[in-house]
Amino acid sequence: MTHSIKILDQNFVLHPLGGVFWIDRSLLLISDVHLGKVNHFRKFGAAVPRKAIHKNFVLLDKIVADFEPFQICFLGDLFHSSLNKEWDLFENWVAKTPAEIILVSGNHDIISPEKYKQLHIEIFPEMVIDDFLLTHHPEQRKGHFTFCGHIHPAVKxxxxxxxxxxxxxxxxxxxxxxxxxxxxxxxTHTLQPNKEDEIFAIVEDSVVKV
Incomplete structure:
Protein backbone atom coordinates (compact mmCIF):
# COMPACT_ATOMS: atom_id res chain seq x y z
CA MET A 1 0.00 0.00 0.00
CA THR A 2 1.37 3.38 -1.01
CA HIS A 3 1.06 6.65 0.90
CA SER A 4 0.10 9.98 -0.71
CA ILE A 5 1.57 13.27 0.48
CA LYS A 6 1.44 16.90 -0.62
CA ILE A 7 4.56 19.08 -0.52
CA LEU A 8 4.57 22.72 -1.69
CA ASP A 9 1.18 22.13 -3.38
CA GLN A 10 2.62 19.24 -5.40
CA ASN A 11 1.38 15.66 -5.12
CA PHE A 12 3.67 12.73 -4.34
CA VAL A 13 3.22 9.02 -3.71
CA LEU A 14 5.57 7.05 -1.44
CA HIS A 15 5.99 3.46 -2.60
CA PRO A 16 6.88 0.55 -0.26
CA LEU A 17 9.80 -0.36 -2.53
CA GLY A 18 11.36 2.98 -1.57
CA GLY A 19 10.60 5.24 -4.54
CA VAL A 20 8.71 8.54 -4.67
CA PHE A 21 6.41 9.33 -7.58
CA TRP A 22 5.89 13.01 -8.36
CA ILE A 23 2.42 12.89 -9.86
CA ASP A 24 2.34 16.40 -11.34
CA ARG A 25 5.60 15.77 -13.23
CA SER A 26 5.19 12.03 -13.86
CA LEU A 27 8.67 11.71 -12.38
CA LEU A 28 9.82 8.69 -10.38
CA LEU A 29 12.57 9.28 -7.81
CA ILE A 30 14.72 6.32 -6.72
CA SER A 31 17.86 6.43 -4.61
CA ASP A 32 20.76 4.13 -3.73
CA VAL A 33 20.09 1.07 -5.86
CA HIS A 34 23.75 0.04 -5.69
CA LEU A 35 23.63 -2.20 -8.73
CA GLY A 36 26.67 -4.44 -8.99
CA LYS A 37 27.02 -4.83 -5.23
CA VAL A 38 26.06 -8.50 -5.27
CA ASN A 39 28.74 -9.28 -7.86
CA HIS A 40 31.17 -7.13 -5.87
CA PHE A 41 30.50 -9.22 -2.76
CA ARG A 42 30.74 -12.49 -4.68
CA LYS A 43 34.07 -11.41 -6.16
CA PHE A 44 35.51 -11.15 -2.66
CA GLY A 45 34.12 -14.48 -1.51
CA ALA A 46 30.79 -13.55 0.10
CA ALA A 47 28.23 -16.36 -0.10
CA VAL A 48 25.50 -14.35 -1.84
CA PRO A 49 23.18 -16.42 -4.06
CA ARG A 50 23.64 -15.73 -7.76
CA LYS A 51 19.88 -15.27 -8.22
CA ALA A 52 20.08 -12.21 -5.96
CA ILE A 53 21.75 -10.37 -8.85
CA HIS A 54 18.40 -10.15 -10.66
CA LYS A 55 16.36 -9.02 -7.64
CA ASN A 56 16.96 -5.29 -8.09
CA PHE A 57 15.85 -5.44 -11.71
CA VAL A 58 12.67 -7.29 -10.73
CA LEU A 59 11.93 -4.57 -8.18
CA LEU A 60 12.68 -1.82 -10.68
CA ASP A 61 10.30 -3.43 -13.17
CA LYS A 62 7.59 -3.56 -10.52
CA ILE A 63 7.77 0.07 -9.44
CA VAL A 64 7.97 1.31 -13.03
CA ALA A 65 4.94 -0.79 -13.93
CA ASP A 66 3.01 0.62 -10.95
CA PHE A 67 3.51 4.26 -12.01
CA GLU A 68 4.42 4.22 -15.73
CA PRO A 69 6.45 7.44 -15.32
CA PHE A 70 7.59 9.73 -18.13
CA GLN A 71 10.94 10.14 -16.36
CA ILE A 72 13.00 8.21 -13.82
CA CYS A 73 15.57 10.09 -11.77
CA PHE A 74 18.09 8.06 -9.78
CA LEU A 75 19.30 10.13 -6.84
CA GLY A 76 22.83 8.79 -6.76
CA ASP A 77 24.64 5.51 -6.10
CA LEU A 78 22.95 3.77 -8.99
CA PHE A 79 25.98 1.46 -9.21
CA HIS A 80 27.97 0.39 -6.18
CA SER A 81 31.43 0.49 -7.74
CA SER A 82 33.23 -0.15 -11.03
CA LEU A 83 31.88 -2.05 -14.01
CA ASN A 84 30.97 -5.69 -13.65
CA LYS A 85 28.55 -8.15 -15.27
CA GLU A 86 25.50 -6.34 -13.89
CA TRP A 87 26.12 -3.52 -16.37
CA ASP A 88 24.92 -5.85 -19.15
CA LEU A 89 21.72 -6.48 -17.20
CA PHE A 90 21.32 -2.74 -16.72
CA GLU A 91 21.73 -2.12 -20.45
CA ASN A 92 18.96 -4.63 -21.13
CA TRP A 93 16.74 -3.04 -18.51
CA VAL A 94 17.24 0.45 -19.98
CA ALA A 95 16.47 -0.85 -23.48
CA LYS A 96 13.06 -2.16 -22.44
CA THR A 97 12.13 0.76 -20.16
CA PRO A 98 10.22 3.46 -22.06
CA ALA A 99 10.83 6.27 -19.54
CA GLU A 100 13.61 8.83 -19.92
CA ILE A 101 16.32 8.08 -17.36
CA ILE A 102 18.38 10.67 -15.48
CA LEU A 103 21.15 10.15 -12.95
CA VAL A 104 22.03 12.61 -10.21
CA SER A 105 25.50 11.38 -9.36
CA GLY A 106 26.42 10.06 -5.92
CA ASN A 107 29.69 9.21 -4.23
CA HIS A 108 29.62 5.61 -5.50
CA ASP A 109 28.96 6.59 -9.13
CA ILE A 110 32.46 6.13 -10.54
CA ILE A 111 31.57 4.50 -13.87
CA SER A 112 32.55 6.65 -16.84
CA PRO A 113 29.83 9.09 -17.98
CA GLU A 114 30.52 7.89 -21.52
CA LYS A 115 28.98 4.53 -20.63
CA TYR A 116 25.77 6.28 -19.58
CA LYS A 117 25.87 8.56 -22.60
CA GLN A 118 25.78 5.50 -24.85
CA LEU A 119 22.48 4.58 -23.16
CA HIS A 120 21.13 8.16 -23.57
CA ILE A 121 21.24 8.73 -19.81
CA GLU A 122 22.16 12.25 -18.74
CA ILE A 123 24.15 12.80 -15.55
CA PHE A 124 23.87 15.86 -13.33
CA PRO A 125 25.53 16.82 -10.02
CA GLU A 126 22.08 18.02 -8.90
CA MET A 127 18.79 19.15 -10.40
CA VAL A 128 16.48 22.03 -9.51
CA ILE A 129 12.85 21.77 -10.66
CA ASP A 130 10.66 24.65 -9.56
CA ASP A 131 11.21 24.87 -5.79
CA PHE A 132 12.58 21.33 -5.45
CA LEU A 133 16.24 20.31 -5.22
CA LEU A 134 17.13 16.79 -6.31
CA THR A 135 20.51 15.67 -5.00
CA HIS A 136 22.30 12.67 -3.54
CA HIS A 137 23.60 14.05 -0.25
CA PRO A 138 21.21 15.70 2.20
CA GLU A 139 21.36 19.45 1.84
CA GLN A 140 19.34 22.31 3.26
CA ARG A 141 19.07 25.10 0.69
CA LYS A 142 17.07 28.24 1.28
CA GLY A 143 13.90 28.43 -0.78
CA HIS A 144 13.95 24.75 -1.79
CA PHE A 145 12.60 21.43 -0.64
CA THR A 146 15.22 18.69 -1.08
CA PHE A 147 14.75 15.10 -2.16
CA CYS A 148 17.91 13.08 -1.51
CA GLY A 149 19.34 9.73 -0.45
CA HIS A 150 22.78 8.57 0.69
CA ILE A 151 21.85 7.91 4.34
CA HIS A 152 19.73 4.74 3.85
CA PRO A 153 17.45 5.92 6.69
CA ALA A 154 15.75 3.62 9.17
CA VAL A 155 13.74 4.17 12.33
CA LYS A 156 13.57 2.11 15.53
CA THR A 188 20.39 1.01 6.86
CA HIS A 189 21.34 3.82 9.21
CA THR A 190 19.03 4.55 12.12
CA LEU A 191 18.03 8.20 12.49
CA GLN A 192 16.52 9.78 15.58
CA PRO A 193 13.59 12.04 14.64
CA ASN A 194 12.68 15.18 16.51
CA LYS A 195 9.15 16.46 17.08
CA GLU A 196 8.98 18.30 13.75
CA ASP A 197 10.07 15.35 11.61
CA GLU A 198 7.66 13.01 9.85
CA ILE A 199 8.56 9.34 9.48
CA PHE A 200 7.01 7.05 6.89
CA ALA A 201 8.14 3.52 7.67
CA ILE A 202 8.14 0.65 5.21
CA VAL A 203 6.32 -2.24 6.83
CA GLU A 204 6.24 -5.29 4.55
CA ASP A 205 4.28 -4.06 1.51
CA SER A 206 3.00 -0.80 2.98
CA VAL A 207 4.18 2.71 3.78
CA VAL A 208 2.94 3.74 7.23
CA LYS A 209 3.29 7.10 8.94
CA VAL A 210 4.61 6.54 12.48
Missing part, protein backbone atom coordinates in the same frame (compact mmCIF):
# COMPACT_ATOMS: atom_id res chain seq x y z
CA UNK A 157 10.12 1.32 16.89
CA UNK A 158 9.29 -0.07 20.32
CA UNK A 159 6.71 -2.80 20.76
CA UNK A 160 5.35 -4.60 23.78
CA UNK A 161 7.87 -5.60 26.41
CA UNK A 162 11.39 -5.41 25.05
CA UNK A 163 10.42 -5.69 21.41
CA UNK A 164 12.45 -3.50 19.09
CA UNK A 165 11.95 -3.15 15.38
CA UNK A 166 14.15 -1.31 12.89
CA UNK A 167 12.46 -0.40 9.63
CA UNK A 168 13.65 1.47 6.51
CA UNK A 169 11.80 4.73 6.13
CA UNK A 170 11.20 7.96 4.27
CA UNK A 171 12.61 10.57 6.66
CA UNK A 172 10.92 13.96 6.19
CA UNK A 173 12.00 17.13 7.93
CA UNK A 174 10.60 20.61 7.26
CA UNK A 175 12.46 21.18 3.98
CA UNK A 176 13.84 17.78 3.08
CA UNK A 177 12.94 14.14 2.49
CA UNK A 178 15.60 11.42 2.61
CA UNK A 179 14.60 8.38 0.59
CA UNK A 180 15.30 4.84 1.77
CA UNK A 181 17.79 2.78 -0.18
CA UNK A 182 16.05 0.99 -3.03
CA UNK A 183 18.66 -1.72 -3.54
CA UNK A 184 18.96 -5.08 -1.85
CA UNK A 185 21.95 -5.68 0.48
CA UNK A 186 22.45 -1.97 1.14
CA UNK A 187 22.05 -1.80 4.92
Missing amino acids: LRGFGRQRLRLPCFFKSKNQMILPAFGEFTG
